């Protein structure tokens with residue numbers, strides 16, 4: 108991989124890290140407020156149409172699952188930055204081949220090439236499938 112590509116990817120990862128961690132702290136804020144509000148039962152700030160039973164819990168749930176997603180993305184970005192430093196960046200963890208640059212430009216923290224990613228997703232799908240009788244896994 109060329110030095111200018113590495114520098115560009117690193118910059119991209121750092122920008123993304125900055126953005127996601129900003130989103131994460133905002134989401135954490137929402138989750139905290141929703142938790143406090145649903146715990147205290149205080150609904151005075153909520154417009155009438157939003158004050159349906161369960162809305163607070165729903166918002167809190169939504170914020171928590173979003174936080175989980177953002178935390179995971181941050182971890183993946185950190186991982187990618189570490190791989191950039193130790194020189195294993197851009198190698199597919201599934202098949203050991205180089206991940207094409209055009210894929211890394213779109214998803215700089217990708218760990219798998221498209222083929223392995225698809226195989227992983229299909230594996231996940233088939234295991235959850237109703238018809239998955241695979242006892243040989």
Ligand SMILES: [Zn+2]
Pocket residue numbers: 199200201202203204219220221222223224
């Ligand atoms: Zn692969």
